[in-house]
Amino acid sequence: MLERMNEAMEHIEAHLGEHIEAAELARIAMTSEYHLRRMFSALAGVPLAEYIRRRRMTLAGAEVLGAPDRTLLEVAVRYGYDTGEGFARAFRAVHGIGPGEARRTRAALRSQQRLTFRLVVEGSTDMRYKLVDKEEFRVVGKRARVPLIHEGPNPAIAEFIRGIGKETLEHIAALSDQDPAGLVGVSDQLDPSRAEGTELDYYHGVVTSAEPPEDLDALTVPAGTWAVFENEGEFPQALQYLWRDVFTQWFPSNPYASRPGPEILRVRVSGDGKRAEAELWIPVERSEQPTG
Numbered sequence: 001m002l003e004r005m006n007e008a009m010e011h012i013e014a015h016l017g018e019h020i021e022a023a024e025l026a027r028i029a030m031t032s033e034y035h036l037r038r039m040f041s042a043l044a045g046v047p048l049a050e051y052i053r054r055r056r057m058t059l060a061g062a063e064v065l066g067a068p069d070r071t072l073l074e075v076a077v078r079y080g081y082d083t084g085e086g087f088a089r090a091f092r093a094v095h096g097i098g099p100g101e102a103r104r105t106r107a108a109l110r111s112q113q114r115l116t117f118r119l120v121v122e123g124s125t126d127m128r129y130k131l132v133d134k135e136e137f138r139v140v141g142k143r144a145r146v147p148l149i150h151e152g153p154n155p156a157i158a159e160f161i162r163g164i165g166k167e168t169l170e171h172i173a174a175l176s177d178q179d180p181a182g183l184v185g186v187s188d189q190l191d192p193s194r195a196e197g198t199e200l201d202y203y204h205g206v207v208t209s210a211e212p213p214e215d216l217d218a219l220t221v222p223a224g225t226w227a228v229f230e231n232e233g234e235f236p237q238a239l240q241y242l243w244r245d246v247f248t249q250w251f252p253s254n255p256y257a258s259r260p261g262p263e264i265l266r267v268r269v270s271g272d273g274k275r276a277e278a279e280l281w282i283p284v285e286r287s288e289q290p291t292g
Helices: 002-014 022-029 033-044 048-066 072-078 084-095 099-105 155-162 166-173 237-253
Strands: 128-134 137-147 184-188 199-208 217-221 224-234 256-258 263-269 275-286
Touching: 002 022, 002 033, 002 048, 022 033, 022 048, 033 048, 033 237, 033 256, 048 072, 048 084, 048 099, 072 084, 072 099, 084 099, 137 155, 137 166, 137 184, 155 199, 166 199, 199 217, 224 237, 237 256, 237 263, 237 275
Parallel strands: none
Antiparallel strands: 128 224, 137 199, 137 217, 184 199, 184 263, 224 275, 256 275, 263 275
């Protein structure tokens, strides 16, 4: 898998002056576009589209400063921009300064280094997982649109849950009739970039086959295979590290890819609120090719 990801990175480098389709990168990596975007953001810590933009502007910046014989419009066209205005906006977004001013003042610019993925063998992570085939089910509970937070507590989710009310939570919990049992947090409709601050649908509810009451929100989830991961540790860091480890360690080492669908997290927090046991459900499918 990592070898194929590196082939996709080579394709990016060879076509920075052109429009780069994520679908073509997914074909090179022999996976789905959906899985490619998720794998890339987990491994690289930056969305795929943002990485491509930073690489373009890194090379463009070198020409803005080091090739004074080329006009700024020529540099813009060289890196796929039809107008100087669009190029200037992208340049400023990466470097914090416009290309004209950068050339005039010889300003310091930012450089996005080329990414190469390598397997780091640590031997310290023992991931517990199982594969579960589930028929169609529903998530029933309360829904809110919240921002994605990668590190630390998510204040929007915490505030949302506090506002639900004890009686409503008990009403929701009583509808649970299958695994994962009890109240769960469900993330759906995530932005493909998975960039921090982008929004998602968050459900605080249960997994059930029951018809949803009119006063509750519902999400129908098609039948499919799920990879179920377990861990325990400091709350909430261990939960966020679990998601990271799934995409940076488990997927590259196993013949599965993520597929579109919600992520389900079942958490049991200790009495002092410092530790938690977690169960993370990720929708998966067999990869077309074995990992390597």
